[in-house]
Amino acid sequence: MxxxxxxxxxxxxxECKYDCCFSNRHCGDSHIFGLLTHEELHALMDxxxxxxxxxxxxxxxxxxxLTHLVCIKGGLAKVVSEDPKGKNLILQIIKSNSxxxxxxxxxxxxxxxxxxxxxxxxxxxxxxxxxxxxLTKNSAFAIELLKHSNNQHLKMLSTLINLSNKYMPGRVAxxxxxxxxxxxxxxxxDFILSKQELADMSGMTKESxxxxxxEFEDSGLIHHSRNTIEILKESELTEISKNG
Amino acid sequence: MxxxxxxxxxxxxxECKYDCCFSNRHCGDSHIFGLLTHEELHALMDxxxxxxxxxxxxxxxxxxxLTHLVCIKGGLAKVVSEDPKGKNLILQIIKSNSxxxxxxxxxxxxxxxxxxxxxxxxxxxxxxxxxxxxLTKNSAFAIELLKHSNNQHLKMLSTLINLSNKYMPGRVAxxxxxxxxxxxxxxxxDFILSKQELADMSGMTKESxxxxxxEFEDSGLIHHSRNTIEILKESELTEISKNG
DNA sequence: TGTCTTAATTGACATTTATCAATTAATTTT
DNA sequence: AAAATTAATTGATAAATGTCAATTAAGACA
Numbered sequence: 001m002x003x004x005x006x007x008x009x010x011x012x013x014x015e016c017k018y019d020c021c022f023s024n025r026h027c028g029d030s031h032i033f034g035l036l037t038h039e040e041l042h043a044l045m046d047x048x049x050x051x052x053x054x055x056x057x058x059x060x061x062x063x064x065x066l067t068h069l070v071c072i073k074g075g076l077a078k079v080v081s082e083d084p085k086g087k088n089l090i091l092q093i094i095k096s097n098s099x100x101x102x103x104x105x106x107x108x109x110x111x112x113x114x115x116x117x118x119x120x121x122x123x124x125x126x127x128x129x130x131x132x133x134x135l136t137k138n139s140a141f142a143i144e145l146l147k148h149s150n151n152q153h154l155k156m157l158s159t160l161i162n163l164s165n166k167y168m169p170g171r172v173a174x175x176x177x178x179x180x181x182x183x184x185x186x187x188x189x190d191f192i193l194s195k196q197e198l199a200d201m202s203g204m205t206k207e208s209x210x211x212x213x214x215e216f217e218d219s220g221l222i223h224h225s226r227n228t229i230e231i232l233k234e235s236e237l238t239e240i241s242k243n244g
Numbered sequence: 245m246x247x248x249x250x251x252x253x254x255x256x257x258x259e260c261k262y263d264c265c266f267s268n269r270h271c272g273d274s275h276i277f278g279l280l281t282h283e284e285l286h287a288l289m290d291x292x293x294x295x296x297x298x299x300x301x302x303x304x305x306x307x308x309x310l311t312h313l314v315c316i317k318g319g320l321a322k323v324v325s326e327d328p329k330g331k332n333l334i335l336q337i338i339k340s341n342s343x344x345x346x347x348x349x350x351x352x353x354x355x356x357x358x359x360x361x362x363x364x365x366x367x368x369x370x371x372x373x374x375x376x377x378x379l380t381k382n383s384a385f386a387i388e389l390l391k392h393s394n395n396q397h398l399k400m401l402s403t404l405i406n407l408s409n410k411y412m413p414g415r416v417a418x419x420x421x422x423x424x425x426x427x428x429x430x431x432x433x434d435f436i437l438s439k440q441e442l443a444d445m446s447g448m449t450k451e452s453x454x455x456x457x458x459e460f461e462d463s464g465l466i467h468h469s470r471n472t473i474e475i476l477k478e479s480e481l482t483e484i485s486k487n488g
Numbered sequence: 489t490g491t492c493t494t495a496a497t498t499g500a501c502a503t504t505t506a507t508c509a510a511t512t513a514a515t516t517t518t
Numbered sequence: 519a520a521a522a523t524t525a526a527t528t529g530a531t532a533a534a535t536g537t538c539a540a541t542t543a544a545g546a547c548a
Binding site: 085104106107132152163 | 325327328329331333335345347348349350351352356376379380381382383384386387389390391393394395396397398400401403404405407408409447486487488
């Protein structure tokens with residue numbers, strides 16, 4: 001893990017070509033940084049640091065103070081809720097160009113999740129103390145962040161319903177469809193996730209996940225080998241997801 | 245259910261004494277409406293309607309368009325996620341003086357929950373189309389709403405963890421402690437909720453809830469009769485909650 | 489008061505899921 | 519390449535939870 005202090009640059013500056021929040025001015029679908037003026041962007045990003053993480057490294061640790069926002073510039077990371085007894089629940093996979101506020105921002109200012117790199121990850125750390133100031137000055141930015149927050153809220157609701165109302169086959173189907181349609185966006189897809197991680201996404205033990213996957217394989221719904229899964233009958237998987 | 249068009253009044257007007265959002269200027273802990281100027285308050289609340297609901301009535305219905313915010317002025321309501329197969333999950337109980345945005349606001353603008361009255365409920369409906377304008381003009385208000393949203397987010401996270409990581413006794417303990425400490429704030433407490441509703445709060449069938457409750461009774465942790473529950477050994481219940 | 493209806497409770501049983509131990513496969517290290 | 523470690527898989531079993539049916543209790547009503 002290495003921290004490189006970046007110069008204050010933005011899409012409006014000649015020298016600025018290489019950074020997600022600056023040159024592209026968007027994180028995920030929200031284009032949230034595009035709402036800032038040149039000056040506001042500089043004020044917020046001035047002392048931003050871009051950091052590289054290797055697979056497996058912890059980017060943010062649950063229960064530590066929330067001092068920075070994180071923008072994922074490249075790579076995949078997992079958002080994990082760690083519980084004292086060691087049961088991990090993977091709530092979300094974060095892709096390139098997404099902004100991660102961590103839930104507790106502006107509320108209790110500590111982190112409620114751990115974020116860990118799955119692949120190599122490049123990301124920016126943005127000071128939350130500066131965020132407050134930006135929110136005050138630019139209400140369009142504040143509204144966009146509110147939208148982002150509400151979006152996360154709805155995603156978590158969907159996770160909650162999936163995990164609490166469905167039996168294992170439905171939950172496994174959800175995980176597979178989520179990976180194909182939202183994360184990897186190819187079929188078949190190579191995944192870097194272990195069976196334990198897939199189980200942690202589905203709220204079950206790895207043994208149960210494996211058995212459920214095998215049933216799908218035997219029914220011809222999917223085909224999987226070491227690190228690849230191909231979804232053969234998506235509509236049937238969707239049915240299984242719906243029926244719980 | 246009756247709708248009474250209210251005059252545009254606020255805490256600054258002489259005639260205004262009777263309304264939660266106006267005279268008290270707060271909803272729950274957030275005092276969010278206190279951040280608005282006299283003019284902004286009027287602009288937002290001008291055509292507000294105050295409505296009375298009787299026990300059991302639906303206040304907001306899942307999957308309908310999200311056109312209004314709701315402020316609960318008096319009474320208790322339940323926030324329910326209804327699933328197509330009829331499995332209901334009660335996510336939250338709403339008390340007096342709380343604001344309910346419903347998750348989907350500013351995102352997809354439809355409701356992701358049903359809200360139903362448990363007791364008699366008085367509440368105000370505030371036009372969300374006016375909300376956007378207010379957010380734009382008053383960033384402190386926007387930040388406060390963001391805080392509210394993040395708060396809801398964290399509460400949902402806690403629900404998610406409780407439901408997915410704990411066995412039944414832990415979940416029942418959570419429900420009982422939540423009712424005592426957050427909703428009724430007395431001990432013993434009279435509850436108006438049916439066993440089915442308590443089970444829906446705990447993510448299990450009513451039969452399972454009843455059995456779990458009986459075990460607590462037999463172990464001397466609680467005492468319950470028809471509509472009253474008394475928590476006798478809170479610290480032990482807290483342990484059960486922690487250990488899942 | 490007795491009838492009707494709904495909610496609460498109990499018991500027997502089936503299903504779902506986790507746990508534990510053993511084995512095999514894959515990966516890393518030496 | 520062999521040894522050592524870690525991950526994946528399988529089977530047997532136990533624990534957790536849901537389902538169904540039957541019974542009792544409580545509340546509503548005429």
